[in-house]
Amino acid sequence: MTTADTLLTGWGRTAPTRAAVSAPSDVDAVRQVLANAATGRGVLARGLGRSYGDAAQNAGGDILDMTGLAGVHALDIAGATVTVDAGLSLDALLRHLVPLGLFVSVSPGTRYVTVGGAIACDIHGKNHHREGSFARSVLAFDLLTADGEVRTVTADPDSEVFWATAGGMGLTGVILRATLSLLRIETSLISVDTERTTDLDDVMARMDARDDDYRYSVAWIDLLATGAAMGRSVLTRGDHLPIDALGPQERATALRYAPKNLVTAPSFVPPGLLNRLTVRAFNELWFRKAPVAQVGHPESIAAFFHPLDMVTGWNRIYGRAGFLQYQFVVPFGEEQAMRRIVAELVEHQCPSFLAVLKRFGAGNGLLSFPIPGWTLALDIPARMTGLGPLLTRLDERVVEAGGRVYLAKDSRLSPQLLPGMYPELDRWRGIRERLDPQRRFTSDLARRLQLF
Amino acid sequence: MRNAVGDVQTVLVLGGGSDIGVAIARRLVTGGARTVVLAGRRPEGYLAYEQALRAAGAINVHRVAFDADDTDSHPGVVRDVVSLVGDLDVTVVAFGVLGDQSVDEHNPVAAVAVARTNYLGSVSAMTVLGQQLRKQGHGALVVLSSVAGERVRRSNFVYGSTKAGVDGFATGLADALHGSGARVLVVRPGFVVSKMTAGMDKAPLSTTPEAVADVVVKGLAGSATVVWAPAPLRLVMSVLRHVPRPLFRRLPV
Numbered sequence: 001m002t003t004a005d006t007l008l009t010g011w012g013r014t015a016p017t018r019a020a021v022s023a024p025s026d027v028d029a030v031r032q033v034l035a036n037a038a039t040g041r042g043v044l045a046r047g048l049g050r051s052y053g054d055a056a057q058n059a060g061g062d063i064l065d066m067t068g069l070a071g072v073h074a075l076d077i078a079g080a081t082v083t084v085d086a087g088l089s090l091d092a093l094l095r096h097l098v099p100l101g102l103f104v105s106v107s108p109g110t111r112y113v114t115v116g117g118a119i120a121c122d123i124h125g126k127n128h129h130r131e132g133s134f135a136r137s138v139l140a141f142d143l144l145t146a147d148g149e150v151r152t153v154t155a156d157p158d159s160e161v162f163w164a165t166a167g168g169m170g171l172t173g174v175i176l177r178a179t180l181s182l183l184r185i186e187t188s189l190i191s192v193d194t195e196r197t198t199d200l201d202d203v204m205a206r207m208d209a210r211d212d213d214y215r216y217s218v219a220w221i222d223l224l225a226t227g228a229a230m231g232r233s234v235l236t237r238g239d240h241l242p243i244d245a246l247g248p249q250e251r252a253t254a255l256r257y258a259p260k261n262l263v264t265a266p267s268f269v270p271p272g273l274l275n276r277l278t279v280r281a282f283n284e285l286w287f288r289k290a291p292v293a294q295v296g297h298p299e300s301i302a303a304f305f306h307p308l309d310m311v312t313g314w315n316r317i318y319g320r321a322g323f324l325q326y327q328f329v330v331p332f333g334e335e336q337a338m339r340r341i342v343a344e345l346v347e348h349q350c351p352s353f354l355a356v357l358k359r360f361g362a363g364n365g366l367l368s369f370p371i372p373g374w375t376l377a378l379d380i381p382a383r384m385t386g387l388g389p390l391l392t393r394l395d396e397r398v399v400e401a402g403g404r405v406y407l408a409k410d411s412r413l414s415p416q417l418l419p420g421m422y423p424e425l426d427r428w429r430g431i432r433e434r435l436d437p438q439r440r441f442t443s444d445l446a447r448r449l450q451l452f
Numbered sequence: 453m454r455n456a457v458g459d460v461q462t463v464l465v466l467g468g469g470s471d472i473g474v475a476i477a478r479r480l481v482t483g484g485a486r487t488v489v490l491a492g493r494r495p496e497g498y499l500a501y502e503q504a505l506r507a508a509g510a511i512n513v514h515r516v517a518f519d520a521d522d523t524d525s526h527p528g529v530v531r532d533v534v535s536l537v538g539d540l541d542v543t544v545v546a547f548g549v550l551g552d553q554s555v556d557e558h559n560p561v562a563a564v565a566v567a568r569t570n571y572l573g574s575v576s577a578m579t580v581l582g583q584q585l586r587k588q589g590h591g592a593l594v595v596l597s598s599v600a601g602e603r604v605r606r607s608n609f610v611y612g613s614t615k616a617g618v619d620g621f622a623t624g625l626a627d628a629l630h631g632s633g634a635r636v637l638v639v640r641p642g643f644v645v646s647k648m649t650a651g652m653d654k655a656p657l658s659t660t661p662e663a664v665a666d667v668v669v670k671g672l673a674g675s676a677t678v679v680w681a682p683a684p685l686r687l688v689m690s691v692l693r694h695v696p697r698p699l700f701r702r703l704p705v
Contacts, residue, residue, distance in 0.1 A: 007633060014456035018589035018633030041589070053456060059539070059633060060589030320675075324456040388457035388484065411456035414484060444590075447539060448453035448461065 001029050008063065011315050012052040013322035014382050014411055017059035017444055021046075025068045030174055031148055034440065037062045042442035045174045047114030048089060051121065052325040053411025054444035055169055061442065064174060066116055072096055073177070080182040081139060086116030086175040091259075091309075098257035098301065102182040103240070105137030107305045111259070116175040121408035122167035122368040125305070126216035129361045133370050135166035141178040146436035150176060164431040167368030169407055171441050171451065172432055186243035187254040190216070190304040193237050194294045196287065200231025200342055203357065204335060204374070207235065211359050215239040216304070219357040222283045223345050223378060224276065230346050233357065234290040241298055259302035264312040271319040274381055279351035286353070308354075318381050324411045326391055327377035329360055329370065330403035337401035338374050341394055345378070348390055352378040366428040369406040377409070388412065407445065415450040425451075453541060454590065458673035459484035460541035464533055466518055466577050468492035471646035472596060473546025474501045475665035478508050480542060483669065486511040487537050491518035491529060492547065512537065520547045520573030526580045534584060542672065543581045544594040545574055548614075550648050556610040563610050570614035575621055582625050585634030592672055593629075593636045595622040599680075602640060602689045605705055626677055637671050639664065640689075641681040655705070657685055 003022040009015065024030045037043045041061030048067060049056055057063075066087035074083040077100055084093060090104060091111035097103060106118075106125045113123065118134045119141060131137075140154040143165060153162045165172045193214070197203035203219050211217045214237035221233045243254055291297075308314050315323070330337045345352070355378035360370040380387060395417050398405060404421035405413055419425050429452065439452055446452060454460050463480050465473040468490030477488045488510050490498045495515035502513040514536060518529050534540065551566035578595065585591040600608055601615030619638060626636035641664045643655035664681040671679040680686040695703070 005631070007631065012456060015454050015590075016633065017453075018631070041587075054453065058589075059453070060587055322456070382456050382458075388455075388459055391457075392484075412459070414486075416486075444453050448455065 001025075001032070003062070006063075008046075008049070008057045009322070010051045010053045010056060010411065011049060012324045012382065012411055013315060013318070013320075014324060015054055015444075017054070017057050019058045019061055019063040021063045021065055023065040023068045027069075027144070027150065027176055030064055030069075030144060030176070033062055033064055034144065034146070034148065034174070037440060042440050043174075044441060044443045045086070045116060045120075045170050047087065047117035048112045050110055050113050050117070052409045054448060055121070055408055055410075056117075057444040058442060059444050059447070066114060066174075069176070074179075075100075077102065080184055081179055082182060083177060083179040084115055085177055086119075086141075087114050089114055090118065094301070095257065097182065098185070098188050099255050101185055101255055103185045103301075105131060105181060105183050106134045109306065110309055111306050112309060115178050115180070116170075119166055119175055119178060120168060120170040122365050122370075123408065124360070124370050126218045126358065128370055129211050129217060129359045130215055132361060132364065133167075133368060135163075135365055135368065137181050138166065139179040139181055141165070142176040143172065144174040144176055146173065146438060146440045160431045161435065163365045164367075164428050164435075167365040168428065168432070169367065169445060169451075170443065171446055172435050173441060183240075185240045185255075187241045187246060188257045188301055189241040189254075189298045190238045190301065191241040191245065192294075192297045192299050192304060194291050194297065195235045196290055196292050197233045197235055199229060200233070200339060203231065203233040203235055204338075207357075207359050211237070217358065220286070221342075221355045221357045221376070222287055223342070223350055223352045223355045224280045224283050225287075226346055231342050232287060234287060236304075238299075238304065257301065259300070259306070259309070261312045262310040265314050265316040267313075267316065269317050269319045271321060271383070272381075274318060274351055274353070276349050276351045279353045282353050321381065321383040323379050323381050325377060325379050325409040326394070327375060327406040327409045328394070328398045328403055329373045329375040329406075330398060330401040331371060331373040334373065334401040334403065337397055337403070338376065341397055342376070344390070344394065348386070350378065350380050350384065350390075352380055354379040366424040366431070367407065367422055369404065369408070371404070373403065377406075407449075410445070410449075413449065415448070418449050418451075453539065454592075455484075460592075460672075461485055462487040462537050462539060462541045464489045464491065464537075464540050464543045466491050466520070466543070466545050467547025468498050468501065468515065468518070469494060469647075470546035470548075470596075471648070471661040472641070472644060472664050473544050474504070475661035476544050476546070476594065476668050478505060479662075479665040479669045481505055481508040481510045485541070488512070489514045489516060489533050489537060491516045491533065493517070493519055520569050520577065523572060523576035526576045530580045530584055539588050540581075540584060540591050542592045542594060543585070544596070545577050545581070546596050547573060547577075548596065548648075551611050553608045553610055566610050567614050570611070571617045574618045578621060578625055582629060582634070586629060586632045589633040591634050593622075593625070593634065594668055594672070595619075595636060595638050597622065597638050597640045599640050599642050599685055599689055603693050603700070606701060607705065623678075635677070637668065637676060638678045639668055639671075639681065640678065640685070642685045644681075657682055657688065
């Protein structure tokens, strides 16, 4: 197996570092890389590189490109479970599942993530308020640990290894295979209700009142609107469309699934394309284009869950300097903290056209991000002046409110604030240390946040 | 590690008594760096610098012994620093002596002493740090060159020639490290009002250690490979570089 020295970044294209990347095609090859890893620099598994920051980078060490391990091993249609290799993308998995009337229990905002990455980041989707994070749908996984052994770990509530690995950012070992419980669907359409809301209080009140009636809920929020329109949003909620909502002719193709990538972002984009003016114009258009109120509009899975996947390489539109994503959660009861943070973002006029607001349900896992509360995620060009100090101030507000930022998206948090955000950090450290006393697994994120 | 907004965590200054080196460290601490190592000939004399860095927000400040002239010791010093603080995000080669041109140009022992510290010391330190950054797969090496090395002048050619050598080595090392994850930033300041130049007449376009530090930190935040302090010197030197020798010799610079 060959290795290639490669400069890697996350999806935000900031802070590149070099690693020796190898692409194993079987488990023995993974084990071999682990055994031969450079002393002191460690090994890390990487999937499709959709983490925004440095979570899937390992400067000076080894990176296992897991996307070559992408088989589907056992699909139990009657039992609605599937066993797959960790390097399989959700895109490939959905192309298997949807025509059979099955769907992943949790779908993030892009199909281009691997199952291994989804577990390691314990990702969430628009149904978190009802069905929790990705780990909740994992029945078991195989984990290659630092001692070279492969352990099958089941989702036992008392399993320390399971809950240190789900959300453990790849630092407990290499996830090789996973068995997932699936959702049954009757059609490949989503029935979507859309509402425009006048401001932040309005959208939060509507979400509070009726989110639980919907499987899926998310609000797109305009962070450039000021004054009385501050926090104006487009709230979209829905569920899978039942077959009896379709006419007799449509039923034959009810499970048709053929998502397409419509365009590819150009490889060169002038710096500063996304600025306050262009993003304000976009946001205005996006808000106006949404129906004031619409009920039961059928949308495809791709349009509802993965709209950005239609633009291949959309991260390039931020230019060479790249961008970062800031996602945090504050617990229910801390709505005032959310209001103050939104007000501060609006005051600084962060040119963010991808800001979303969502309610989380119960959490799980030791380093897993979701806790019951409100989460806001926004993209910001990395070159924005004053961005570092602004986000540091917001971090402090988030900690004060008992909240946290999302490690899978983080690229700039300071290690001093981490223990306040993740109270189970020390327990996670203890379990990790027992699994990997020589610290063979590491990442740039682990180094930056002093996770060990 | 460097983060997405360009802030770093760990800084090593070789030449821990250098006003410019300390000013760079201080600016990086203001940006979020929490660990600084000041390495130099008189670490016991850097207490005031340590206090200033702590006041600016540094949590760990280490003062360690480093002798630029003792090149055999360089690998060991860097190894010890790495085992003390981990990966080095920014390393600054800031040591150097100005010498005394009027003496040095007639005294081979004195001239070689300047060359030993400035050139040989830097070649050794840059090689050792380059290896460390290559191994890490990330990190920046900031090298204090000088406009004096851009076109060596009659008035300070002993010092100027050493900086010309340092500049050339650093520029070549930058290209050698391309693709390694590590980078080199060559800094070409003009006349800097500091301890090193105490008692000398100010040259035109003179600057301060703080202003040089600002230029360096801005360069590090982007993808610069060479920065000038102050910036207009780049233009001035690109003209001076092409002035014919008979004229250049007579210029009062």
